[in-house]
Amino acid sequence: MKRFLMGVLTTLVIGVALGVVTVYSGMFDVAADTPHSRFVYHLIETVRDQSIKRHARDLAVPANLADTERIRRGAGNYAAMCAACHLAPGRADSEIRMGLYPKPPDLTHPEEEAVADMAARHFWIIKHGIKASGMAAWSRGGIEDEGIWDLVAFIQKMPSLSVGQYVSLVESSEGHTHGGLPGMETMHTGDGHMPSLENTERHEHSHSGGHDH
Ligand code: HEC
Numbered sequence: 001m002k003r004f005l006m007g008v009l010t011t012l013v014i015g016v017a018l019g020v021v022t023v024y025s026g027m028f029d030v031a032a033d034t035p036h037s038r039f040v041y042h043l044i045e046t047v048r049d050q051s052i053k054r055h056a057r058d059l060a061v062p063a064n065l066a067d068t069e070r071i072r073r074g075a076g077n078y079a080a081m082c083a084a085c086h087l088a089p090g091r092a093d094s095e096i097r098m099g100l101y102p103k104p105p106d107l108t109h110p111e112e113e114a115v116a117d118m119a120a121r122h123f124w125i126i127k128h129g130i131k132a133s134g135m136a137a138w139s140r141g142g143i144e145d146e147g148i149w150d151l152v153a154f155i156q157k158m159p160s161l162s163v164g165q166y167v168s169l170v171e172s173s174e175g176h177t178h179g180g181l182p183g184m185e186t187m188h189t190g191d192g193h194m195p196s197l198e199n200t201e202r203h204e205h206s207h208s209g210g211h212d213h
Pocket residue numbers: 048077078081082083084085086096100101102103104105122125126130133134135136138151155
């Protein structure tokens with residue numbers, strides 16, 4: 001029994017020592033261009049998915065997510081705030097998306113296995129963000145719940161939109177507008193959606209022009 005306890009204690013001490021060395025030696029590579037091992041990736045993915053599932057389970061999803069008004073309102077905000085990372089019809093890829101790890105999912109081609117409570121999941125993620133991933137908690141930026149549901153409504157619609165339909169929805173939307181940040185509306189109305197639209201159209205040749213590297 002004594003030998004067994006000594007064995008457990010030694011294992012614990014070695015374990016803690018290894019942990020301390022790993023943390024303080026700087027040997028863990030935090031670079032975004034070095035992928036996690038499969039094990040670590042799977043671990044993080046499971047923690048994330050279980051956490052979102054638990055936190056989003058009691059959300060009441062509005063019945064009118066397919067409303068054209070919601071989709072129209074969501075379009076302008078999506079183009080202004082999300083398309084750079086999550087792409088849009090006619091937008092093949094973006095520099096920031098290529099470099100981010102984890103890579104932001106391409107929301108024009110959602111994964112095959114759609115989760116039943118996808119709307120609640122998306123709402124929760126947009127509102128609260130995901131730690132250490134590049135996905136912001138947009139509620140902190142002043143988007144109110146209704147504006148977030150509009151974005152969820154738009155995201156559900158986007159995979160079926162042609163480039164032309166996308167552009168005209170964004171143009172008919174109120175640009176980059178959402179309640180919450182006093183003064184933001186005046187800063188963004190009018191020009192809010194234009195840069196993203198320009199990006200959609202000019203992305204192909206943006207490497208030779210003003211934006212040199
Ligand atoms: C700077 C890049 C960036 C921007 C801008 C951004 N996101 Fe994200 N988003 C991410 C990343 C990265 C993830 C994946 C995080 C993870 O899986 O850990 C993500 C995940 C998501 C997901 C979850 C998709 C799924 O099913 O797993 C949704 C929905 C989403 N973002 C919506 C939005 C919306 C709406 C906006 C604009 C208001 C936005 N994002 C802006 C980087 C971004």
